[in-house]
Amino acid sequence: MKPVTRCSWANSSDIERDYHDIEWGVPLHDDRGLFEFLILEGAQAGLSWRTVLAKRERYREVFHQFDIASVAGMKGSELEKLLLDPGIIRNRLKISAARDNALASLKVIEEFGSLDAYLWSFVGGKPVLNGWSDRGQVPASTPLSDRMSKDLKKRGFRFVGTTICYAFMQATGMVNDHIATCFRHKASAGK
Secondary structure, X not given: OOOOOOOHXXXXXXXXXXXXXXXXXXXXXXXXXXXXXXXXXXXXXXXXXXXXXHHHHHHHHHOHHHOHHHHHOOOHHHHHHHOOOOOOOOOHHHHXXXXXXXXXXXXXXXXXXXXXXXXXXXXOOOOEEOOOOOHHHOOOOOHHHHHHHHHHHHOOOOOOOHHHHHHHHHHOOOEEOOOOOOHHHHHHOOO
């Protein structure tokens, strides 16, 4: 049987391989799921994605399964307690950003009808299909992620720099950055 070719980053651990094979780069249009990735990508800043994946289930528990309205309603005391929870990344700014981003998301939903409609508008509603031959060709940010970052910040979102936005776009399938030889490249492109 022929071995499966994956993006090189996905071969480091089982959790990364499973995430890559099932989820990464698949177009996501669910507001709750998009909000989850906004929070998790922001939490990752300065850390490895493997660390975030290992803590993902606990994030779901403490942030109300990423229900936007519930996170927006979290009290300061609730957020403060999370600083003691080893199951998540205990960074005060990242924790409080979750609530701020939920509040900003509610405003976006009111204006655009959904978080999905707003976020996918940056790519015209369709994934950007790249065909990189090597992981080294994949950029950390693009003019598109620059635009998204600038607009999110203007709307009150936090931990949404251009590199975070690009990682978010990759994760949610707005950008297909599976290398061309990866078995997920065509599947994520809808081919």
